[in-house]
Amino acid sequence: MVYRLDKIFDDSKVFYKFDPEIPPIGRVLPGERTRIRTRDCFSNQLVDENQQLSSIDFSQVNPATGPLYIEGTEKGDALVVHILKIITASSGLVVSLPGEGFLGEDVKTSKNRRCLVRDNFVEIAGVKLPYRPMIGVIGVASSDKHPTGVPGRSGGNLDTKYITEGATLYLPVEYSGALFGVGDLHAAMADGEVCVSGCEVRGEVELEFSVLKGLAPAWPVVEYGNTNYIIVSAGTLEESLKEAARTTVKALSKAFSIDWNDAYMLSSLVADFQISQLVDPKKTVRVGIPSSVIRAEDLLKAMR
Amino acid sequence: MVYRLDKIFDDSKVFYKFDPEIPPIGRVLPGERTRIRTRDCFSNQLVDENQQLSSIDFSQVNPATGPLYIEGTEKGDALVVHILKIITASSGLVVSLPGEGFLGEDVKTSKNRRCLVRDNFVEIAGVKLPYRPMIGVIGVASSDKHPTGVPGRSGGNLDTKYITEGATLYLPVEYSGALFGVGDLHAAMADGEVCVSGCEVRGEVELEFSVLKGLAPAWPVVEYGNTNYIIVSAGTLEESLKEAARTTVKALSKAFSIDWNDAYMLSSLVADFQISQLVDPKKTVRVGIPSSVIRAEDLLKAMR
Structure with a gap:
């Protein structure tokens, strides 16, 4: 099978706010198959189970690779993102720390855990569970310039497990070119993401864009x-x-x-x-x- | 195919509290295929789209047919309920009324709607949606004697769509014989049951019981x-x-x-x-x- 790939972006340029003033790193046409490399949610700063979370620079969490200027999109359109493929690293990290997550008040000490991806399983603390790669951060520039770590009307840190291979995401375009970014892949994350993180991994996504003129939804679909x-x-x-x-x-x-x-x-x-x-x-x-x-x-x- | 059916119970005897003092209407052995007829959640009092909800006797909502004494079950066991079949009436009612449901404050007037079941669809207000029969009320006698309309540790008005054909439910037994009851079928109900009701129907369920000695769970599974x-x-x-x-x-x-x-x-x-x-x-x-x-x-x- 001939494998067509039109555009490739590495993860050297990332952003931390869905701000329309950040210059695009490239331009993509609707229909072009686009591969985008992403850093993990810690911007690849956390590499070890024994490393303290306090050792990392928190201004660099939840990076999105981009922004990409999607040709032919205008304010009021729906940007259609076809998620063709998600490839994650074979290892990632989960974190737990006092005050964080849904049971933050019950957490006595901090702990990081490496999770390994192999043979369609994720393994953590000796337990094997299904590999279910998904995208945490995905969105377009917004007038509120919200941080990439926050979810909202124009996307962001949506952290929903159905933003995965085979899914089609519809986002409301607020600026010409949409100014799209993506990052924060998880090798596994369950509904709730209760401990505050999924299995946080670097990786690559393959996407294809299209446009529905004038159909910007009130919320992502x-x-x-x-x-x-x-x-x-x-x-x-x-x-x-x-x-x-x-x-x-x-x-x-x-x-x-x-x-x-x-x-x-x-x-x-x-x-x-x-x-x-x-x-x-x-x-x-x-x-x-x-x-x-x-x-x-x-x-x-x-x-x- | 020879169809074995061991026990049949009609819906003439119902109860409204999971109270251990209500005498059982019959006894069932583990492994006996048991058919139980159920009234709808209004105890079959609401029959018409134009009928006012205020016309019904509210002491008779959420009836459970039973209780059934399940032989061989003791306090501390898990009662295992295999849900073999759910047969609903071909028509039911949904209700909306001011102050009720998740958007109760937005409801201006009361309305009842008939929903029709045919060809594996439910039809309401001209819209066809998938037929997904499920059980709303299912549980065993509890020391707190809670009303059948309330969900809890020993079952009750659990209203969860996965209590359906092919499911196996595990309930904690608090009294000898478990004293099991079932009712409140829905031809369709979505997660949330936002308007306060599903498509409320009368019907029949076919169940088979077994017992796991000493394995009463803290919550239903x-x-x-x-x-x-x-x-x-x-x-x-x-x-x-x-x-x-x-x-x-x-x-x-x-x-x-x-x-x-x-x-x-x-x-x-x-x-x-x-x-x-x-x-x-x-x-x-x-x-x-x-x-x-x-x-x-x-x-x-x-x-x-």
């Missing part, structure tokens, strides 16, 4: 496994769920031309309210609706 | 689709998640003989923290761990 997920982040889990529920009911009401009550009842039967992560500066939830009930493009239209 | 889920309910979603996280980390620490920090990090990679329902008197979450990582029986042992 990811299509994976015959389901469309709306990805919502707010200050608390409760706030994220409220915003997600209101967004969902409003969208279903518009999509099917039914009143608010009917859309509320429909949501109760078909819209799965799920947790993505509980441990970032904002909390992320996702609402899954089968693609057989509503196609991604129709969902984007109904979210406008 | 359901095995479904190659995953074991711990089902935790507490006053708020946050409290449920904290208890679920602590239960999970402790169980993984014990199961794999690893320290607390390692179990915390392992949870972050492999234990999915999910929402079952947001709208009952207690909120229900579930933690999914692949059966390939830990078998149900080993999880029950580690939860003791």
Whole structure:
């Protein structure tokens, strides 16, 4: 099989804020197969189980490689990111430290653990679990210039396991060229990411972009496994769920031309309210609706 | 194919509290295929889209058919419930009313909607969605005598969509005979059950019981689709998640003989923290761990 690869970017240029003023490191056309190398969430500073987390420079966490200027995208469009391939390093690190993660108050001492990737398994502390590579940080430039470590309306540290190989992500474009960045791969991360990290690894992603003119969604949407997920982040889990529920009911009401009550009842039967992560500066939830009930493009239209 | 059916119970005898003093309606042996008819969550009082919810007797909501005395079960055992089949009526009702459900404050007027089941779809307000029958209320007698409408440690209104055909549920036995009851079927219900109800239907379930001596888990566990889920309910979603996280980390620490920090990090990679329902008197979450990582029986042992 001939393997077409149009553009390659290494991880020498990264950014830490989705700031439209950061100059792009390159330009990509819709349809070009693009390979992007990424640093791990510690910017490759943490290399050892015995190293103290305090030894690293925290201004360099959650780097995103980029930004990339995606030709043909304008404010108001949906940038469509086809996630073709994720290749992770064969080893990564997980961290736990007092005050961090969902049980931060229970953590007595710090500990780092190496996790190894081999034969489609991740191994940590002698336990083997499924290898499920995914992307933590992915997004486009935003007027709020939020740090890459924070999830939001234009993407960011979304930390949701369905942003993985085979998924299609829809992000709202705020600036010409979108100014896209990606980083923070995990060899495994479960819903919640309770300890504050996944198996944090460096790696490479292969993406292909396309554009849906004028269809910028109110929140990122990811299509994976015959389901469309709306990805919502707010200050608390409760706030994220409220915003997600209101967004969902409003969208279903518009999509099917039914009143608010009917859309509320429909949501109760078909819209799965799920947790993505509980441990970032904002909390992320996702609402899954089968693609057989509503196609991604129709969902984007109904979210406008 | 010869279809063996050992015991049949109709829905004339129901109960509303998991109270050990309610006399059993029958006795079942482990291994007997048992069919149980159930009323809907309104005790079949709501029959029409135009009927006011206020017209029904609210002391008769969430009935469980039973209790059944399961031979050979004693305090401290795990009652194993194999869910062989769920047959629902071909029509049910969903309700929305001011103050109820996750967006109760946004509901302006009451509305009931009939949902129809046909050809493996549920139809509501003209929208077709997948038919996914599941059991809302399932549990055994408990010393706290909690209402059937409340979820808890011995089961109850668990409202989790994985308590469905093909699942195996593990419940902690508190009294000889377990004193099991089941009801509140849904033709469809999504994670969250945001509007306060699923597609509420009457129907029948076919179950088979077995017993694991001395393996009563701290919380119900359901095995479904190659995953074991711990089902935790507490006053708020946050409290449920904290208890679920602590239960999970402790169980993984014990199961794999690893320290607390390692179990915390392992949870972050492999234990999915999910929402079952947001709208009952207690909120229900579930933690999914692949059966390939830990078998149900080993999880029950580690939860003791």
